[in-house]
Each structure stands twice: as structure tokens, then as C-alpha cells.
Amino acid sequence: MTTDQAPALTITSxxxxxxxxxxxPDAHLTLDLRAHFRDPHVDPALQQLTGRDQAVITAVLSTPGIPALIAATAAAARAFRAGPGAGPxxxxxxxxxxRHRSYVVASTLGTLLADLDPTVVHLHVDRPVIRRPAPQT
Structure with missing residues (x-):
């Protein structure tokens, strides 16, 4: 790949x-993880951590539905790349x-799709924690 070509696969959290x-961000496939999957942020022990930390990785990957979503997204990426007009x-x-769900999902996709030489970009992992109201019980 030359410097003026887009990577064949870019995964962004x-x-x-x-x-x-x-x-x-502009993407062919967008996974909005906000409403459907448990947020590790609600656990005070995980709030200041990121998807780089094993406790967050474990929490995200043990969330019901996340492994299936990752597998389905990897399959969709392979289908897109196999198409006759397989551009970036x-x-x-x-x-x-x-910092949590999107980071882990993007990183895991990058690992699963390593044979496609993905570029994985984490836009906001180092940004400050977003303060939110406590969940209603």
C-alpha cells in the first residue's frame, strides 16, 4: 500500500x-453499541479503565450478544472484501x-480479521470519562 492509498480495511472505535x-464517523458498517449492550461504565471499578485493561475486556466480551455481533461483523467484512468491487x-x-465497549469490539475485530491487514484506530480511548447520571434502579 502506498501512502496515498486508503487501507483496505479500517476499523475505528x-x-x-x-x-x-x-x-x-463515515463507515460502510456502523455498530452502535450504546442501547443494546451493558455499559462497563456503570461499574465504578471499571469507569476509569479502558478497553486496554483485562477487566474491561472480560466485561465486554462476556456481555450477551457481543461475541455474536463481533462474529457477524467479521463475516460481513469478509463478504464486503470478497465482492467484485472490493475497495476500501x-x-x-x-x-x-x-473507552470501553467500542474499543474492545474494534480491537477484537482487528484480531479476527488480521489476515485482511486492518488498520485499527481508537479515536477517543484517551479522552476524559463522560460523566453521566446514575442509572435508575
């Missing part, structure tokens, strides 16, 4: 709350802050 317009493919995974 991000936080919707850190995006200027609260929208996902962009996948975006977003959660509220970009």
Missing part, C-alpha cells in the same frame, strides 16, 4: 459523546465515550 455532531472498507464501532 469512537465515542458518540466526543463527536462534534454526535454522529458516527470502513467499520466503525461506537459507544458513549469510546
Amino acid at each position: 469512537f465515542g458518540y459523546a466526543h463527536q462534534p455532531d454526535k454522529r458516527a 472498507l470502513r467499520i466503525a464501532a461506537g459507544c458513549i465515550g469510546g
Whole structure:
């Protein structure tokens, strides 16, 4: 790949709350992880951690539905890349802050799709924790 060509596969993690317009980056496949999957942020022990930490990785990957979503997204990426017009493919995974769910999902996808030589970008993992109201019980 030359420097002026886009990578064949880019996987981006991000936080919707850190995006200027609260929208996902431009992508062919966007995974919005906010509403459907448990947020590790609600556990005070995990709030200051990121998807680089094993406790967060374990929490995210043990969330019901996440492993199946990752597998389905990897299969979709392979289908896109196998198409006759197989140009660059962009996948975006977003959660509220970009530090927990989206990071782990994007990183895991990058590992599963290593044979496609993905570029994995984490836009907001080092941003401050988003303060949110405590969940209602």
C-alpha cells in the first residue's frame, strides 16, 4: 500500500459523546453499541479503565450478544472484501465515550480479521470519562 492509498480495511472505535455532531464517523458498517449492550461504565471499578485493561475486556466480551455481533461483523467484512468491487472498507464501532465497549469490539475485530491487514484506530480511548447520571434502579 502506498501512502496515498486508503487501507483496505479500517476499523475505528469512537465515542458518540466526543463527536462534534454526535454522529458516527463515515463507515460502510456502523455498530452502535450504546442501547443494546451493558455499559462497563456503570461499574465504578471499571469507569476509569479502558478497553486496554483485562477487566474491561472480560466485561465486554462476556456481555450477551457481543461475541455474536463481533462474529457477524467479521463475516460481513469478509463478504464486503470478497465482492467484485472490493475497495476500501470502513467499520466503525461506537459507544458513549469510546473507552470501553467500542474499543474492545474494534480491537477484537482487528484480531479476527488480521489476515485482511486492518488498520485499527481508537479515536477517543484517551479522552476524559463522560460523566453521566446514575442509572435508575
